[in-house]
Amino acid sequence: MRPLGTFTQVALIEHPVEVNWGKIIYKQLSVNSSIAQNWPSWQRALEMVTSKTIDPSAYISHRLPLENWEQAFDGAERQEGLKYVLCP
Numbered sequence: 001m002r003p004l005g006t007f008t009q010v011a012l013i014e015h016p017v018e019v020n021w022g023k024i025i026y027k028q029l030s031v032n033s034s035i036a037q038n039w040p041s042w043q044r045a046l047e048m049v050t051s052k053t054i055d056p057s058a059y060i061s062h063r064l065p066l067e068n069w070e071q072a073f074d075g076a077e078r079q080e081g082l083k084y085v086l087c088p
Helices: 021-026 039-050 066-077
Strands: 006-010 030-034 062-065 084-087
Touching: 062 066, 066 084
Parallel strands: 006 030, 062 084
Antiparallel strands: none
16 A cells, blocks of 8 residues: 555454554554445345335446546545446
């Protein structure tokens, strides 16, 4: 990871993880986390999509080819869109 970079762990980790705090401090990294939703929440969301209760395309602001992943990550970091989809 580059100096002054940001690492974000999304979701739950079910086992202990060793962290090299020396590298984090030396490179002045930011460490963030976000908890994932539980399975019933995902199940309900999938049911809402399949039953057409909601239209997920309303939340997609950008569709980019997979090879443009850096553009998508940069745009998301700058908060230029709501949801980016990478298409293979």
